[in-house]
Amino acid sequence: MEHPPQRTLSGTSCGVRFASFGAPLEVIELEQSEIPVPTSGQVLVQMEFAPVNPADLNVLEGKYGTLPALPCVPGVEGVGRVVSEGPDLGELAGGLISKRVLLPHGFGSWKRYGVVQASELVLVPEDVPVHQAAMLRINPATALCLLENFVALKPGDWVVQNAANSGVGRSVIQIARARRLRTLNVVRRGGLDKELCGIGADVVLEFGEGLGARIREVTGGVLPRLGLNAVGGESALALAKTLSESGVLVTYGAMGLQPLRIPNGLLIFKDLSFRGFWVSRWYQNASQAERDRLFKKLLNWAAQGILHTPVEAVYPLEEARAAVAHAMRAERSGKVLLQG
Ligand SMILES: NC(=O)c1ccc[n+]([C@@H]2O[C@H](COP(=O)([O-])OP(=O)(O)OC[C@H]3O[C@@H](n4cnc5c(N)ncnc54)[C@H](OP(=O)(O)O)[C@@H]3O)[C@@H](O)[C@H]2O)c1
Incomplete structure (x- = not known):
């Protein structure tokens, strides 16, 4: 049976983007864009937290192993909640709203809203601390x-x-x-x-x-x-x-x-x-079973407190520039996160 989208969001929302490679603080800019509507097999996710990792800075500088087509939204990982479902979700339909999920590779996590193929979602149990989930994938x-x-x-x-x-x-x-x-x-x-x-x-x-x-x-x-x-x-x-x-x-x-x-x-x-x-490359080459095994271990360890990465500061997405400047400092005591 076909399920209609549970909740549609409309309007614009904030994200970071860059249109050329260079010094991170010079190339990033905030932009307002239309909240995307999930299409066949997709869900709309609201980003909760996303870290500023060294790899993000290297990509902005144009000094990374692979570089994205520009313009583009930075951010290799993060965590969010599903806020609406698109059509054709099969047996998943109706069951994903409000679920916390890891944002997939290629999502561009420094934005408030984005669509994801439901088949790519990794569900995050509620007992995993949300900051830890945001930093788990990399x-x-x-x-x-x-x-x-x-x-x-x-x-x-x-x-x-x-x-x-x-x-x-x-x-x-x-x-x-x-x-x-x-x-x-x-x-x-x-x-x-x-x-x-x-x-x-x-x-x-x-x-x-x-x-x-x-x-x-x-x-x-x-x-x-x-x-x-x-x-x-x-x-x-x-x-x-x-x-x-x-x-x-x-x-x-x-x-x-x-x-x-x-x-x-x-x-x-x-x-x-x-x-x-x-x-x-590991993610690209791993089988679904290998990825599932890895996430199961990591999520369990994070839930038990065995894996814990300290966070030095959290900035709202609108203050992404300050977050990037902070992440570029030496001698930090933990990660810098963006909050969606
Ligand atoms: N190959 C992969 O798949 C993969 C995956 C994840 C991460 N990485 C890489 O792993 C590295 C660490 O990432 P992370 O997110 O864990 O970093 P992070 O938490 O941001 O910490 C950066 C670390 O690098 C140290 N550091 C900075 N500049 C240095 C220098 N010139 N000489 C020696 N140490 C220096 C810092 O020391 P202080 O505290 O003293 O400043 C700090 O311990 C990065 O290069 C990242 O790109 C690679």
Whole structure:
């Protein structure tokens, strides 16, 4: 039986858009546009929260692996509620209104309203804290894949990572703790030990001279087989040097904007492997069953408080410029979110 849309919204609503690549604060602008009407198989979603991630800034700058056609709405992830249903939803019809959902890749989450194919929706149970849901699809998913997809780790094994106080780094710490893995967490500034140990880090080390020796000392000479690199340059090299024979260094970020330099000896005498990871590719290649498994784990952990990413500030969508400026600051204590 055909169901009519439950509630139609009309009028205009606010969103961020950019029409050229460049300095983020110079290229973003607020725009009012017509609230879209969901068509066959679609629902209308009202965005609740969406983070400003480094990848969003890189896209605005035109410095990302893939770039969208312009003009376009930024924002790779977020969470929202279904506010109206379009036609042809089959057995889903009538059951989606008010449901909280993760916004899909390609939605452009820095806007108040958007339409989504109902088949792409990931439902979010109400016991998952809404801020956590807004940040689940990218960083915690990346952390889980980094820990599961490269080296077969067993309880007690060490993992070493840099940018350990980043969103991904914190998720790595929390998931590793849940898996009884031990983490060596390299950060670029002091004063983070208490906070990171409080969420499950085993060891926190400031990047600098003698990193390898300091790691050998705390692990009793046992070397990690997996290294996770979000910085590049000297930091990545230092991480690689701490790995055990046949260890794997996975690069997933380049916060330091410096290329990886790999000495021949690390390949010849230590047989290290250097791999890369991009969560967008993972989503593209994963089966529905693999995606369902990942979301089930992440949503459960978020509901239980096992996964928690701190939020430093929340800005209304209308203050997106201030939010972006805030997200570009160094030494934040958490993420910056936009509120729809
Ligand atoms: N490949 C993928 O699929 C994938 C998925 C998710 C994220 N990422 C990447 O992972 C990285 C972290 O993302 P996030 O959202 O977790 O970041 P975030 O929460 O915004 O935190 C940024 C982190 O980077 C550190 N940092 C900034 N500039 C640095 C530099 N020059 N040298 C060393 N550390 C620096 C910051 O340290 P301070 O606190 O000291 O400022 C902070 O720990 C980004 O590069 C992002 O693009 C990649």
